Amino acid sequence: MNKLLIPLGVFLVLLTFLFLGLGLNPREIPSPLIDKPAPHFKLAQLQDPTRTFATGDMKGQVWLLNVWASWCVSCREEHPLLVALGKTKLVPIIGLNYKDEASAGMKWLSTNGDPYNLSIVDRDGRVGIDFGVYGVPETFVIDKNGTIRYKQIGPLTAAALEQKIVPLVRDLQNS
Amino acid sequence: MSVAALVLVALWVGAMPASAFGAQALPTMEDPIAATRAVRLSDQLRCLVCQNQTIAESNAELALDLRQKIREQIAAGKTDDEIIAYMVDRYGDFVLYRPPLKATTLLLWAGPGLLFFGGLAVLVRVLRSRRGLEPGAPLSPEDRERAARLLGAGPTKEAP
Numbered sequence: 654m655n656k657l658l659i660p661l662g663v664f665l666v667l668l669t670f671l672f673l674g675l676g677l678n679p680r681e682i683p684s685p686l687i688d689k690p691a692p693h694f695k696l697a698q699l700q701d702p703t704r705t706f707a708t709g710d711m712k713g714q715v716w717l718l719n720v721w722a723s724w725c726v727s728c729r730e731e732h733p734l735l736v737a738l739g740k741t742k743l744v745p746i747i748g749l750n751y752k753d754e755a756s757a758g759m760k761w762l763s764t765n766g767d768p769y770n771l772s773i774v775d776r777d778g779r780v781g782i783d784f785g786v787y788g789v790p791e792t793f794v795i796d797k798n799g800t801i802r803y804k805q806i807g808p809l810t811a812a813a814l815e816q817k818i819v820p821l822v823r824d825l826q827n828s
Numbered sequence: 829m830s831v832a833a834l835v836l837v838a839l840w841v842g843a844m845p846a847s848a849f850g851a852q853a854l855p856t857m858e859d860p861i862a863a864t865r866a867v868r869l870s871d872q873l874r875c876l877v878c879q880n881q882t883i884a885e886s887n888a889e890l891a892l893d894l895r896q897k898i899r900e901q902i903a904a905g906k907t908d909d910e911i912i913a914y915m916v917d918r919y920g921d922f923v924l925y926r927p928p929l930k931a932t933t934l935l936l937w938a939g940p941g942l943l944f945f946g947g948l949a950v951l952v953r954v955l956r957s958r959r960g961l962e963p964g965a966p967l968s969p970e971d972r973e974r975a976a977r978l979l980g981a982g983p984t985k986e987a988p
Contacts, residue, residue, distance in 0.1 A: 679879065680879075682876065682919070682920060682922045683920060683922075684920060685916065685917060685918070685919070685920040685921075686918070752889065777893075778889070778890075778893050779893075781893075782893060782894070782897060782918060783918060784918070785918040785919050785920070787876035787877055787890050787919065788876075788877065
């Protein structure tokens, strides 16, 4: 009896690990930037290239940095959620137009709606690298002191917004 | 082309060292030492888009950008450690193909050794428990009779 139980036990343990492994998303890599100051950048704005936007401009405010591009398919998926969030005026949303043509980006915003307070242009993806971006879209929650508090990798979902991002933003705004 | 030939080509390509592709994927640099360093560094870093390729092998946009970053940093006189630290600061330990030894990766590093010695212990135990079952142990007369019955022959004489 014992002889059967041991391999069965080993098999069950293995099965549990494999089953848990199925539920993991290998594309989600914990960012080392969480709880670190947002990287400094100063970039031209998409709509008005003569004006710039820098990380420090949002000091004292909680804000979202959403990395998007007109070539990005999953950005379309999350966009209605962003537009809805933008309408609530809960939190300023800054768009980082990542490795995109400015004209294509602006056209994309006029067809799909512009939820952003402003968008900035990261033509060569350098600021993206500083933020550890590897899969667009990505969304960062940045607190009043300019510290990154949360990173959403891949498209926003209604669940992620309701359960994580919105409560976190409210929390940070009240602190 | 026959299926066999296709398989052969696939095997041949598969057998090529990954660095052969890596070296190709990097545009040539003026300074051969810097170029070797750039290849060596990008061979140690994981492309986060494709995950099972190094940034030397991958042709993903991000890999191209990161290779460019490595070349810039080499040109700026950064050491290899500084360049690796730059990548880890942004992308975490996952970007390293050789994960560092820390509390969270202890099982990863010790795992193969633990499995080996665990397996060895099981093997030794199994072999020890078998030692009792000598193959040459004499059969009891009852066993002998039963075996003979099963084999359809009459009772045999005791072996010399």
